Amino acid sequence: xxxxxxxxxxxxxxxxxxxxxxxxxxxxxxxxxxxxxxxxxxxxxxxxxxxxxxxxxxxxxxxxxxxxxxxxxxxxxxxxxxxxxxxxxxxxxxxxxxxxxxxxxxxxxxxxxxxxxxxxxxxxxxxxxxxxxxxxxxxxxxxxxxxxxxxxxxxxxxxxxxxxxxxxxxxxxxxxxxxxxxxxxxxxxxxxxxxx
Amino acid sequence: xxxxxxxxxxxxxxxxxxxxxxxxxxxxxxxxxxxxxxxxxxxxxxxxxxxxxxxxxxxxxxxxxxxxxxxxxxxxxxxxxxxxxxxxxxxxxxxxxxxxxxxxxxxxxxxxxxxxxxxxxxxxxxxxxxxxxxxxxxxxxxxxxxxxxxxxxxxxxxxxxxxxxxxxxxxxxxxxxxxxxxxxxxxxxxxxxxxx
Numbered sequence: 001x002x003x004x005x006x007x008x009x010x011x012x013x014x015x016x017x018x019x020x021x022x023x024x025x026x027x028x029x030x031x032x033x034x035x036x037x038x039x040x041x042x043x044x045x046x047x048x049x050x051x052x053x054x055x056x057x058x059x060x061x062x063x064x065x066x067x068x069x070x071x072x073x074x075x076x077x078x079x080x081x082x083x084x085x086x087x088x089x090x091x092x093x094x095x096x097x098x099x100x101x102x103x104x105x106x107x108x109x110x111x112x113x114x115x116x117x118x119x120x121x122x123x124x125x126x127x128x129x130x131x132x133x134x135x136x137x138x139x140x141x142x143x144x145x146x147x148x149x150x151x152x153x154x155x156x157x158x159x160x161x162x163x164x165x166x167x168x169x170x171x172x173x174x175x176x177x178x179x180x181x182x183x184x185x186x187x188x189x190x191x192x193x194x195x196x
Numbered sequence: 197x198x199x200x201x202x203x204x205x206x207x208x209x210x211x212x213x214x215x216x217x218x219x220x221x222x223x224x225x226x227x228x229x230x231x232x233x234x235x236x237x238x239x240x241x242x243x244x245x246x247x248x249x250x251x252x253x254x255x256x257x258x259x260x261x262x263x264x265x266x267x268x269x270x271x272x273x274x275x276x277x278x279x280x281x282x283x284x285x286x287x288x289x290x291x292x293x294x295x296x297x298x299x300x301x302x303x304x305x306x307x308x309x310x311x312x313x314x315x316x317x318x319x320x321x322x323x324x325x326x327x328x329x330x331x332x333x334x335x336x337x338x339x340x341x342x343x344x345x346x347x348x349x350x351x352x353x354x355x356x357x358x359x360x361x362x363x364x365x366x367x368x369x370x371x372x373x374x375x376x377x378x379x380x381x382x383x384x385x386x387x388x389x390x391x392x
Contacts, residue, residue: 001286002258008244011237016225017218025212025375028282030241031248031257032302038245041207042238045226048204049234052227061227062198086224090197106228179221 005031057128059104059121061086069102076100078135080128082154084108084142088178092140095183097190101132108146109153115146122154129161138193139167142177155196166193201227253324255300255317257282265298272296274331276324278350280304280338284374288336291379293386297328304342305349311342318350325357334389335363338373351392362389 005027012023030038054060055067062068069075069089079100083089084107092098105120128134137158141147155165169192181189201223208219226234250256251263258264265271265285275296279285280303288294301316324330333354337343351361365388377385 002248002264004244004248004259005257005282008240011240014233016221018214018222021375022213024283024286026214027244028257029212031244032281036245037210038241042241042245044200044204044207045234045238045241048200048223048227049232049238052198052200061201061224063200068198085228086201087220090220093197179217 054104054106054121057124058102059106060089060102077132079138080132080134080136081138081140082151083140083178084147088140091178091181092186095186095190097183097187098138100138101134103128105141105150108141108144109150110146117153117157120150122157125154126158126161129158129163134163136164136166138190139165140178141167143168165196167196169193250300250302250317253320254298255302256285256298273328275334276328276330276332277334277336278347279336279374280343284336287374287377288382291382293379293383294334296334297324297330299324301337301346304337304340305346306342313349313353316346318353321350322354322357325354325359330359332360332362334386335361336374337363339364361392363392365389 009020009023009027012018012026013020015023018026030041048063051063052061053063055062055065055070057066057070060067060069064071076099079098080103081092081098081100082103082105083092084105086104089102089104092102103121103125105122107115107120109115109117109120129137137154139151139154141151151167168189178186205216205219205223208214208222209216211219214222226237247259248257249259251258251261251266253262253266256263256265260267272295275294276299277288277294277296278299278301279288280301282300285298285300288298299317299321301318303311303316305311305313305316325333333350335343335347335350337347347363364385374382
């Protein structure tokens with residue numbers, strides 16, 4: 001096979017949920033397309049990778065200074081939902097169960113993968129609690145060892161600021177990603193969240 | 197969701213074998229990555245879409261004037277294998293059952309999708325038969341109505357040039373893509389090809 005095509009297939013095959021066979025189909029389909037889909041996809045990706053960055057307040061990906069959730073005056077203040085990344089925000093938004101503010105950590109603490117507190121969006125949480133009069137922090141992190149470790153680390157690093165902590169009720173399957181949960185289960189999990 | 201991200205997800209979701217959920221993961225993963233994977237993928241795609249084009253002889257995607265199959269002096273002349281696109285060439289090459297030359301049509305005739313003979317890489321087949329002393333044309337097109345229609349059209353348009361025609365033996369499941377066939381079945385299909 002042509003080396004350029006082979007390299008491109010390898011890059012596509014590294015994307016989440018895309019294997020070598022799907023990557024081959026994708027690349028050949030794009031390169032054979034005469035309507036310029038390959039270029040338009042590449043340009044959209046370049047444009048987004050230049051203009052999209054984490055929101056300066058909560059970490060949600062945005063092309064403005066502050067994201068649509070932080071700048072939305074209709075959303076309730078007082079509750080802060082901690083999630084791992086933007087896709088978890090999208091799942092929660094889709095279910096319509098939560099109307100407070102979000103905080104995207106950008107990952108979970110992990111000794112194996114070398115993710116330390118410095119790699120996560122943690123530093124400005126105390127400032128947010130003060131500025132936004134946060135009364136409750138709801139942890140909606142993955143129900144894994146890494147997720148629980150991260151949760152525990154944040155609770156101990158915040159200390160006694162008069163804020164209460166809760167986590168989603170069971171309903172989130174052990175070892176599961178928020179990505180794969182149906183809206184009903186997610187609603188139950190929000191409703192039955194446990195005081196810590 | 198941010199409009200730019202939403203648009204990008206929609207573009208990724210249109211790729212073959214990628215749904216909306218996988219596209220969301222891919223886009224968020226790329227945009228959150230700090231090692232520049234999004235830009236490197238976009239640039240590789242832009243570069244390929246500019247430099248890759250069909251081989252002037254057989255239609256296989258290449259960045260040279262003539263592809264690696266046409267310029268390979270070790271391959272046998274005399275047999276020409278007609279396929280729909282490059283991914284079919286890759287499947288046949290992987291099985292190692294065929295050592296002749298290829299001809300990539302770039303699609304199948306289809307009234308429904310508005311694909312006419314002018315859209316396919318058909319015009320230079322008579323010239324190839326003469327120049328390359330082709331004795332046999334082997335059709336390895338999808339076993340569908342469109343594939344058979346295309347095959348019949350090519351046979352009648354070539355007419356009496358002293359070339360014999362064959363098609364892959366059954367073994368290719370009805371309605372199936374060459375992409376999903378194991379090497380053993382493909383070898384049987386080549387061995388048992390039928391004279392037309």
